[in-house]
Amino acid sequence: xxxxxxRIDRLVRPTLSRHLLLALGAAxxxxxxxxxxxxxxxxxxxxxxxxxxxxxxxxxxxxxxxxLSLGHGALMAIGAxxxxxxxxxHPLPVVVVLLVAVLxxxxxxxxxxxxxxxxxxPYLAGATLTLxxxxxxxxxxxxxIFGGEEGLTVPPTSPPAWxxxxxxxxxxxxxxxxxxxxxxxxxxxxxLRSPVGRAFKAVRDNEAAAALAGIDxxxxxxxAFVISAACAGLAGALxxxxxxxxxxAGFGLSLSLQLITAIVIGGLGSLAGAVWGSVVLVFVxxxxxxxxxxxxxxxxxxxxxxxxxYGGILVIAMLVAPHGIQGAFRRILTIGRARWGHTPAGGQxxxxxxxxxxxxx
Amino acid sequence: xxxFLVLTLNGLTQGAIYAAMALxxxxxxxxxxxxxFAQGAMxxxxxxxxxxxxxxxxxxxxxxxxxxxxGLLLGAIVxxxxxxxxxxxxxxxxxxxxxxxxxxxxxxxxMAFGGQIRSFPPAFSIVxxxxxxxxxxxxxxxxxxxxSVLAVMxxxxxxxxxxxxxxxxxxxxxxxxxxxxxxxxxGRMLTLGWALASLVGAxxxxxxxxxxxxxxxxxxxxxxxxxxxxxxxGLDSAVGAVVGxxxxxxxxxxxxxxxxxxxxxxxxxxxxxxxxxxxxxxxxSLQRLRQV
Numbered sequence: 001x002x003x004x005x006x007r008i009d010r011l012v013r014p015t016l017s018r019h020l021l022l023a024l025g026a027a028x029x030x031x032x033x034x035x036x037x038x039x040x041x042x043x044x045x046x047x048x049x050x051x052x053x054x055x056x057x058x059x060x061x062x063x064x065x066x067x068l069s070l071g072h073g074a075l076m077a078i079g080a081x082x083x084x085x086x087x088x089x090h091p092l093p094v095v096v097v098l099l100v101a102v103l104x105x106x107x108x109x110x111x112x113x114x115x116x117x118x119x120x121x122p123y124l125a126g127a128t129l130t131l132x133x134x135x136x137x138x139x140x141x142x143x144x145i146f147g148g149e150e151g152l153t154v155p156p157t158s159p160p161a162w163x164x165x166x167x168x169x170x171x172x173x174x175x176x177x178x179x180x181x182x183x184x185x186x187x188x189x190x191x192l193r194s195p196v197g198r199a200f201k202a203v204r205d206n207e208a209a210a211a212l213a214g215i216d217x218x219x220x221x222x223x224a225f226v227i228s229a230a231c232a233g234l235a236g237a238l239x240x241x242x243x244x245x246x247x248x249a250g251f252g253l254s255l256s257l258q259l260i261t262a263i264v265i266g267g268l269g270s271l272a273g274a275v276w277g278s279v280v281l282v283f284v285x286x287x288x289x290x291x292x293x294x295x296x297x298x299x300x301x302x303x304x305x306x307x308x309x310y311g312g313i314l315v316i317a318m319l320v321a322p323h324g325i326q327g328a329f330r331r332i333l334t335i336g337r338a339r340w341g342h343t344p345a346g347g348q349x350x351x352x353x354x355x356x357x358x359x360x361x
Numbered sequence: 362x363x364x365f366l367v368l369t370l371n372g373l374t375q376g377a378i379y380a381a382m383a384l385x386x387x388x389x390x391x392x393x394x395x396x397x398f399a400q401g402a403m404x405x406x407x408x409x410x411x412x413x414x415x416x417x418x419x420x421x422x423x424x425x426x427x428x429x430x431x432g433l434l435l436g437a438i439v440x441x442x443x444x445x446x447x448x449x450x451x452x453x454x455x456x457x458x459x460x461x462x463x464x465x466x467x468x469x470x471x472m473a474f475g476g477q478i479r480s481f482p483p484a485f486s487i488v489x490x491x492x493x494x495x496x497x498x499x500x501x502x503x504x505x506x507x508x509s510v511l512a513v514m515x516x517x518x519x520x521x522x523x524x525x526x527x528x529x530x531x532x533x534x535x536x537x538x539x540x541x542x543x544x545x546x547x548g549r550m551l552t553l554g555w556a557l558a559s560l561v562g563a564x565x566x567x568x569x570x571x572x573x574x575x576x577x578x579x580x581x582x583x584x585x586x587x588x589x590x591x592x593x594x595g596l597d598s599a600v601g602a603v604v605g606x607x608x609x610x611x612x613x614x615x616x617x618x619x620x621x622x623x624x625x626x627x628x629x630x631x632x633x634x635x636x637x638x639x640x641x642x643x644x645x646s647l648q649r650l651r652q653v
Binding site: 062068115118119120121122123125126127129130131133134137138140141253257260261264265268300301303304305306307308310311312313314315317318319322 | 390396443446447450451452453454455456457458460461462463464465466467468469471472475476581582585588589591592596621623624625626627629630633634637638641642643
């Protein structure tokens, strides 16, 4: 009994193997789920996976490293346009397209990262907001390359032959997106628990103290920006496959604001929060528009009710659950543990953890 | 008339609007350390209210007064009902809160006033003035736009610098704790600050509506350029907001006129980044610069 316990411990304790086990479990569950649902839900599942990748990257930058970006949609656009330009003439394999998109957005991230490292708070917010508005205009301006307002069409990925002739392409894309999401989450989860991840948090909490502890503040901030941009690029490339067309209208300001909304609603600074936020982003508008169309009201009201409800939900959520969905879960867990007579697990005494609302200062 | 002069005058009138928006954002930032992303949507809503009054037979000036007074009221309500409870929340939460308010108002407006694009009447003629034999690209309405923005700025300056009330408002923004100990009703000052800022925003809405047409998201770009102007000038400086707003107005006009209108925002971005690289806290910042 004890031996079995310690064997499980040995498997679960090390961070890497714990994350790999979790990822494997999640992958199997998602695989089973995707085979049980219809094409439309596969399509939605793909959207959740795409937003989760982008939101996780943004959460690393904003939640973990403390740099507020209101222009992440622009970085997704760079990934999407890279993928679309690659696929314009050559039918390249998906993996190659995704990797090149990650590379190109990561390189862009270096440039923006250096600029961002000099800016703080609302100034960074203002600069990234302008970026989100300006970048789509470049695509409209250089029509011959980026296709102007109409954008570039992206050929769909066809499922490989061994899956059978009637395998739904929506499910194949869902598998690709989910695999990319799981890999991203494992990599980010390990990164967050490494010295690099701790440096990110140290810079967020106190730049002067971090610098005194020997952390190169500027380089840490640039690195966070690059990783975050690479995630956005991956999500953008998948987004191109998902929507079938890459056009400036798809990467407007609202996309950037949706991403920042997702991480705050989901839970700032936690990867699980990015996933919850993406689920909210994809399914809440569908729920509310379903509700609105079932009501017997004039179309001018029914068409706008979903947005009104969504806006209302954001306001109310910030008033009642300031730490987001993941924060609310943690609180419930902490209360539950206290009631059952266990001490809350994890977290050293005296160490303030941003992720943990119980140790909030 | 030379192209340069046309673009300069155009930049000046556009810049006055962005300056008003930037000033509204800076007033709220200084009082409560919040970037109010709903500022544009609030101005959109008050402009719709003005149009509603005009539609129902009221003269233009009555609509103008409706816009400004409803702006005052809306600002006060938003501060009391929505912003007050999150005073101590993390800054990002307040950002999301104002974004939520923006979406809510942009959905509420078409529900209440109908979703179709509407034209908004200008106060004066929008045909260019005649100087001697030539017509200049500067209309009586442009003059009115400039004049009213200038008047509001002078009035605000007098309020903040010369009156007891203004002193109390500045004190509450500077140090709420001490102000409270000195007997200032800080909460009321914050409400008043939001109300005044919202009035300035409402003015920008009424002034820009004739040239942009009225639809639920018509103030979004004004908000973005106003914010860009505020950041350019430095968020802690009212003078900076005005200068920044005007600079953005000129930049958009010149870039649009000489390089093509689809590069306007790219030009604004380049200028913003260039300025922020040299002065990370805006042109008129007084605080020490941060080092990388």
